Amino acid sequence: MDSIIPLGLRIMQWYERNGRNLPWRKDKNPYRVWISEVMLQQTRVETVIPYFKRWMKRFPNIKSLAESTENDVLSVWEGLGYYSRAHNLLKTARIIMREFGGKFPRNLESLKDLPGLGAYSSAAIASIAYNENQPAIDGNIRRVYSRLFDIRISMKTSLFERRIRRIAEQNLPHGRAGDFNQALMDFGAMICLPKQPKCTECPLEDRCLAFRRGVQNLLPMVGQATPIPHEQQAAAIIIHKRGKLSKVLLRKRSSKGLLAGLWEFPSVYVNTNQGQELARRFLSTFKLKLRKKSLFTTVKHSYSHFRVTLSAYAFTYNSGKITKDFKWVDLGDLSEYPMGKVNRLIADQLVLNPNER
DNA sequence: CTCCAGCAGA
DNA sequence: TCTGCTGGAG
Numbered sequence: 300m301d302s303i304i305p306l307g308l309r310i311m312q313w314y315e316r317n318g319r320n321l322p323w324r325k326d327k328n329p330y331r332v333w334i335s336e337v338m339l340q341q342t343r344v345e346t347v348i349p350y351f352k353r354w355m356k357r358f359p360n361i362k363s364l365a366e367s368t369e370n371d372v373l374s375v376w377e378g379l380g381y382y383s384r385a386h387n388l389l390k391t392a393r394i395i396m397r398e399f400g401g402k403f404p405r406n407l408e409s410l411k412d413l414p415g416l417g418a419y420s421s422a423a424i425a426s427i428a429y430n431e432n433q434p435a436i437d438g439n440i441r442r443v444y445s446r447l448f449d450i451r452i453s454m455k456t457s458l459f460e461r462r463i464r465r466i467a468e469q470n471l472p473h474g475r476a477g478d479f480n481q482a483l484m485d486f487g488a489m490i491c492l493p494k495q496p497k498c499t500e501c502p503l504e505d506r507c508l509a510f511r512r513g514v515q516n517l518l519p520m521v522g523q524a525t526p527i528p529h530e531q532q533a534a535a536i537i538i539h540k541r542g543k544l545s546k547v548l549l550r551k552r553s554s555k556g557l558l559a560g561l562w563e564f565p566s567v568y569v570n571t572n573q574g575q576e577l578a579r580r581f582l583s584t585f586k587l588k589l590r591k592k593s594l595f596t597t598v599k600h601s602y603s604h605f606r607v608t609l610s611a612y613a614f615t616y617n618s619g620k621i622t623k624d625f626k627w628v629d630l631g632d633l634s635e636y637p638m639g640k641v642n643r644l645i646a647d648q649l650v651l652n653p654n655e656r
Numbered sequence: 657c658t659c660c661a662g663c664a665g666a
Numbered sequence: 667t668c669t670g671c672t673g674g675a676g
Binding site for chain 1: 668669670671672673674
């Protein structure tokens with residue numbers, strides 16, 4: 300009887316045949332496990348793969364990372380999103396060099412104290428890199444267990460969390476926690492999908508309570524989504540011609556909050572696209588005296604909790620004090636300034652069509 | 657187009 | 667509890 304084989308063992312058997320071959324699974328040194336786990340926070344495996352390879356080429360170990368600059372780190376990270384993760388990697392690398400003699404801590408509590416590592420990532424690193432018996436509980440695993448054990452409790456509640464944790468601890472195969480955690484994640488990503496789980500291919504079908512009761516599509520119980528506001532923004536492409544050389548004005552964003560530390564074309568929130576009004580907004584926000592010329596391009600984008608439609612206008616620069624957040628940059632050097640997706644798109648268009656300004 | 661998935665910090 | 671991004675699916 301298959302059903303007397305422990306759950307953990309069956310998942311491991313499935314993993315041995317079906318687990319994914321991923322770059323960070325070849326060599327499980329703590330540095331590689333750490334970088335991959337942080338990249339995988341809120342980000343899909345397929346997206347992470349090329350970033351992980353580039354990162355390892357550029358920063359092969361903790362020391363090389365700790366000795367690099369914020370700009371280097373953001374440049375390699377550019378496009379991955381959630382930029383605080385990149386800032387935290389650099390901070391943590393420096394802490395490890397300074398306070399841990401360059402060696403990654405092994406126990407859960409020390410890991411959790413490092414910037415960017417919470418309950419999930421700490422347990423993932425401890426189990427994968429050091430084979431500590433820690434269940435790593437992420438969204439995949441919550442979904443899998445809530446179905447296998449038919450946990451009909453809102454995912455937001457602490458009761459749900461306690462139930463899942465107890466189940467995860469009880470089913471953890473001691474001595475193989477690292478592989479087991481990864482096996483469950485692959486299982487959640489490949490079989491026990493959020494929408495339309497592949498129950499016909501599932502090796503655990505016969506002992507999934509949700510499947511037996513036909514409620515697998517209703518679990519886990521998630522709250523209803525909150526509506527997402529839509530904002531309008533205007534960005535200024537401000538070109539300054541000095542003979543043959545064209546420079547454009549960039550602004551470095553605050554070190555906190557959205558797109559922290561990245562560069563952008565100065566932008567303001569708007570509810571109008573009147574030239575005069577726009578120029579006034581740039582004057583009051585940035586003390587820049589500008590004159591609007593023409594619409595360059597419009598880009599739509601979604602962030603985590605709002606959407607924007609951003610229109611980029613070409614402006615001519617009259618006067619105004621250039622404070623230290625601002626910098627005149629050669630068009631050819633734009634790629635050296637890390638940017639979020641929207642601004643990179645505009646920068647690329649600008650380099651391609653410098654005449655349409 | 658719109659919808660959706662996915663942890664950490666404050 | 668709220669904020670942080672992007673890519674891929676539909």
